[in-house]
Amino acid sequence: MADANPPSPGDTTILRLANLAGFTPPISEVKKHRIVGFDNRDARARPFNLLRTSFAKKLREDGHRLVGITSATPAAGKSFLSMNLASSLARVVEEPVFLVDLDIRRASLAEEVGLVPERGVESFLEGSVVDLTEIGHRIEGTNLGLFPSVRRTSNTAELLAGDRFTQMIENLRGRCEASTILFDLPPAFASDDAMISLSQLDGYILVVDSGKTTRRHILDVLAMLSPTPCVGTILNRYSGGLGDSYGYGYGGPDYGKYYNLTDPSS
Numbered sequence: 001m002a003d004a005n006p007p008s009p010g011d012t013t014i015l016r017l018a019n020l021a022g023f024t025p026p027i028s029e030v031k032k033h034r035i036v037g038f039d040n041r042d043a044r045a046r047p048f049n050l051l052r053t054s055f056a057k058k059l060r061e062d063g064h065r066l067v068g069i070t071s072a073t074p075a076a077g078k079s080f081l082s083m084n085l086a087s088s089l090a091r092v093v094e095e096p097v098f099l100v101d102l103d104i105r106r107a108s109l110a111e112e113v114g115l116v117p118e119r120g121v122e123s124f125l126e127g128s129v130v131d132l133t134e135i136g137h138r139i140e141g142t143n144l145g146l147f148p149s150v151r152r153t154s155n156t157a158e159l160l161a162g163d164r165f166t167q168m169i170e171n172l173r174g175r176c177e178a179s180t181i182l183f184d185l186p187p188a189f190a191s192d193d194a195m196i197s198l199s200q201l202d203g204y205i206l207v208v209d210s211g212k213t214t215r216r217h218i219l220d221v222l223a224m225l226s227p228t229p230c231v232g233t234i235l236n237r238y239s240g241g242l243g244d245s246y247g248y249g250y251g252g253p254d255y256g257k258y259y260n261l262t263d264p265s266s
Ligand SMILES: Nc1ncnc2c1ncn2[C@@H]1O[C@H](COP(=O)(O)OP(=O)(O)O)[C@@H](O)[C@H]1O
Pocket: 033, 034, 071, 074, 075, 076, 077, 078, 079, 080, 081, 108, 236, 237, 245, 246, 247
């Protein structure tokens, strides 16, 4: 049977980390935005290293590669956690890890690493950039590829529901060397964007802002984003029992079963 969607000539190349423009994040920016995943020796990277181990295991078991990160409401820590989890994960897996900024209205990942690109994901979705390689950045000295959004646009539902988005996902799924592709998504309650984009991904991680996210929020998000599976939850800004301000929990979609990854014996 003929292939219904034969790749166009420009489509056949594999998206490789080595072909992305290299970038070294200034230490001042990394510090300012509390990105600790790049540095194994930073004690604050420890929760992310633990999180990464559970996450990598779960993805392997479930065969998921394209995973979104969302929350019920804004400012829960999605971008902070995406960047730290992606950079931590990229340090242990053999294949590259890609991180894509899909919170186009409030794009922040480029700024977090001090990158000032001319074009980003929005340009690919609008069609003015043809090849994803043009908007990807290789973080020097790491296995991480970053695809930032640059120009904050408001017609995001249109862009995410369009053919170009499907093409972007097909490229990332079928023609890219990354083992895992994380997507920093908008909050589920703010617009349809998270729901629209998740319909093409394998699953999502739900960031729960300790003290702000309610049980009702969680139930509503799980219902709203179904049938896309919630592959895990991260309890952010949880300080109970850890003795510092870096508390993260990771568990299954059952929000009643959060636990801290900090080894209780340590
Ligand atoms: N656990 C945390 N510890 C310290 N700062 C945090 C933590 N989580 C989030 N932040 C900070 O809170 C702000 C909002 O987080 P952000 O990741 O931008 O939220 P979102 O992407 O969900 O809107 C950022 O300045 C971020 O650096």
